[in-house]
Amino acid sequence: MLKAKNIIKSYGTLDVLKGVDIEIPRGEVISIVGSSGAGKSTLLHILGTLDEPDVGDVYLDGMNISNLKKNELARIRNEKMGFIFQFHNLLPEFTALENICIPGFIGKKDDRQLKNRAEDLMKILGIQDRRDHKPSELSGGEQQRVAVARSLINSPQIIFADEPSGNLDSKNARELHQLFFDLKQKFHQTFVIVTHNEELATMADRRLVMADGMITQSI
Secondary structure, three states: OEEEEEEEEEEOOEEEEEEEEEEEOOOOEEEEEOOOOOOHHHHHHHHOOOOOOOEEEEEEOOEEOOOOOHHHHHHHHHHHEEEEEOOOOOOOOOOHHHHHHHHHHHOOOOHHHHHHHHHHHHHHOOOHHHOOOOHHHOOHHHHHHHHHHHHHOOOOOEEEEEOOOOOOOHHHHHHHHHHHHHHHHHHOOEEEEEOOOHHHHHHOOEEEEEEOOEEEEEO
């Protein structure tokens, strides 16, 4: 479903990615691990079209998306990709329900259908009673579940997660990890997860180890 060939990326004189190849089939949970500075987040951002490679191509469903115009990339990102970050990135002035709906609003989805979808996701994620609460009124685990629901609102083909449990305590981290695999079973969801959490990494269908800007192992 998602494939990248010969991805090279530098920032000034720093070579971050040195010719990475990766192929991700639908319905697979992949973890990307490695020491800080190995290039994990940079690779994730390039796969998710949040950043551009200096060299190389990214393909989604056989289509080369590397050279698309910014507005077309934004549309693909909104419709086909979801994102979960360590610090949630929820908008403080909006309720949990409104935060979840934001990608759908951007995609100009029907408001009623969108809110129904959001409420269904909140039930699945066990936060339906936090519907009208703002982020400051939610625990860290609840905020991250809102972020997960937001990533799912447009029924994306693939979800990219960058240290999704890095800001959670061990209990909430374990619950979030299990949630990813429950979502895989329920929606046949594809995940690419950058993590330092060994428990989450070993739960994945496949673990990619990065070092010095390269994938050195696929386990």
